Amino acid sequence: MEQEIQTKRIMLTVAYDGTNYCGWQVQKNGNTIEGELNRCLSDLLGEDIKVTGGSRTDSGVHALENIAVFDTKAKMPAGKFSYALNQRLPEDIRIQGSKQVDADFHPRHCFSKKTYEYRIYNAEFPLPVKRFYSYFTYVPLNEKRMQEAASYLVGEHDFKSFCSSGSVVESTVRTIYEARVYREENEIIIRVTGNGFLYNMVRIIAGTLMEAGRGNIEPEEVKRIIEKKDRAYAGPTAPANGLILYQYEIL
């Protein structure tokens, strides 16, 4: 009688520097985070592994905590995957932890709370050590105006104005729990926590808050932009390098 081999579902917490990747999602041309995870896991386990990602970040976007799950028949203890994978992954991707989850757990179809950070280096000249992790602008930004503008985002709203056109989602309603803007010397940090984010949503929020910060729009204009439910009313999509998926809490 053959012994039945148990399949288990493993959840990885994944940190990466997105500078040299074409984003999370596997594509034909170019390296992706998902592609590297699939390759290294398949090598490691001798199975054809395809991970399911939590947040499909764009090209150039970074993460301190993204989520990936996969199923395996391997007997390796769940907590050991992080060590084994880190031996194989390139140095710009590092697993921060691994554990077993329920067989029906899906990182995008569960209650979660995500926090994104958008960093802006705001000074007369760029600082080389910040160039991959902070968007540079010499145009003076007032972070107090940006904080006021950000406050109108908090709550449950239809964020259609803050979603890149071309994206197909059932609903554009999301809840923002917190939106903070503060300055640390020459750097302005936007930190937004919500139950989910639409395509390019944080980058459009950042672009819109910068419009308020430089005085092109009044902070309270954000309220009207939300009401319009039209991408054309929000500010430009801010560049990817300033964006980092900061925290991903499974509730």
Add this chain to the structure above:
Amino acid sequence: MEQEIQTKRIMLTVAYDGTNYCGWQVQKNGNTIEGELNRCLSDLLGEDIKVTGGSRTDSGVHALENIAVFDTKAKMPAGKFSYALNQRLPEDIRIQGSKQVDADFHPRHCFSKKTYEYRIYNAEFPLPVKRFYSYFTYVPLNEKRMQEAASYLVGEHDFKSFCSSGSVVESTVRTIYEARVYREENEIIIRVTGNGFLYNMVRIIAGTLMEAGRGNIEPEEVKRIIEKKDRAYAGPTAPANGLILYQYEIL
């Protein structure tokens, strides 16, 4: 009658990401910060320019503020050099300011106060976005023990124990004005301010403080290490990537 062309001495404040350079000082093989400055200045001004650096940082070491001076006959206003140079320099070097100084000003033969920062990312797993700017170790470090150890460095001392052998200097006596160690989440930051630093001094200080932080030596041992005036008694030279020249004040 020919008009005499006035020569003026210009001081640049230079920031750089040292990751891809063989340090500050010009050498035959490999790119250096000094080499890039000489090349771009000579191109820009049509003169053979050779800058004199303030701190000759090692390969892989970064700077928010280093100093370079040079003489030129160019009529360009002193404050404009930063803009003109930044157009030509690679993106990992950026001038933060330029101004005229006295014709006899020398950045190494003047009273100055330099602050170096050494960063350690101290967690179970490395974080990719920190990898070029923070030395990683998973060995738990106690920053309070490190701060206590650092306190013995403050004052005027002969720092021969904290100077790599092979270096030739007239005196190994230096004054440390301040030495602080603190933790920001998983990162430990060592910040040392002094009137000058010997070859590899901050990296040997960092290596020694880590020995105290992990419990290999008692914090007060630093006092005895200084007294010994022998490199063999101090800790290892910590890797270059964690080091940044943070501030360079001309007094």
